[in-house]
Amino acid sequence: MPELPEVETVCRGLRPHVVGNRILRYHQFRENLRWQIPFGIKDKLEGSIIEELNRRGKFLLFKLNTGNILIMHLGMSGRILVSDTSKEKKDSKKPKEMGVFFHTVKPTGPHDHIIIDFSDQKRITYNDVRRFGAIDIFKSEIISSHQWLSKLGPEPLTNHFSSEVLKSSIKNKKSYIKTALMDQKLLAGLGNIYACEILWESRISPFRLCLKIDNFECEVLANSIREILRKAIEAGGSSLRDFKKVGGDLGYFQNSFSVYSREGIKCKRDECGSSVQRVNQSGRSTFFCSECQK
């Protein structure tokens, strides 16, 4: 689900709730998401304070005061929601089982897999229908040493990325440019939606081979990448089916899509009389305008 703008939106929404906050309780309701959740994660998290929350590509990085770093990926359908348990109404009709008041936490909705309670009664819930998400915890001075991060390409919105960097990473590739844009080793954070949108903006066909993209086109592409991502973040990401911000609100960049999910609809360029096509490319739907994109 979430590409860079959605993960950035989650990161910004979550940050004021969790940074400086102490983790009181960690609860998980299954032992795996995409992969096994590491044993011992509960003990490493409980009692520690979150010092920083950052994003790298599509990963969220929670830096703890213990030196541990919690790393999360939302996969296709992962969501994080924040709630305030002090405001929830007490369930007075709840039977007192055997007169014992064990503090048990149960998932509140289907596909709630992890709940983290903080000392100020804030709660974050990780929900993931398809369970392609992942979570790990590790300790290292060098964040990029983690295997999920070590092969990631540059961040598109920093000065580690430029048209020259893009050019040098694609110049010998035989694959389609669209496939390359979605390759996290090349560039961190783009997925199917934004790859389609960026190519339309750049007027470049998704079927162009990387090695045939010239310097000028790389410059156009690099500018579109920065521009589209910046606008999508500003809009709070795109909400199609699963994505919601941490407070439950929707992003609204989907209203600005030029091609994605617009099969059969007229191309957004006024001077273009053509309509958006959808084709299968390397197993993913590609939306594009064959008139404007060459």
Next chain:
DNA sequence: ACTCGGTCCTGAAGGC
């Protein structure tokens, strides 16, 4: 070394 298709998982939508 590089590239591509299959695969994991659940649920929504559409055709018949």
Next chain:
DNA sequence: TGCCTTCAGGACCGAG
């Protein structure tokens, strides 16, 4: 109504 197929924002893995 119900059953079946297709599709979905990701990315690892193994075959070629």
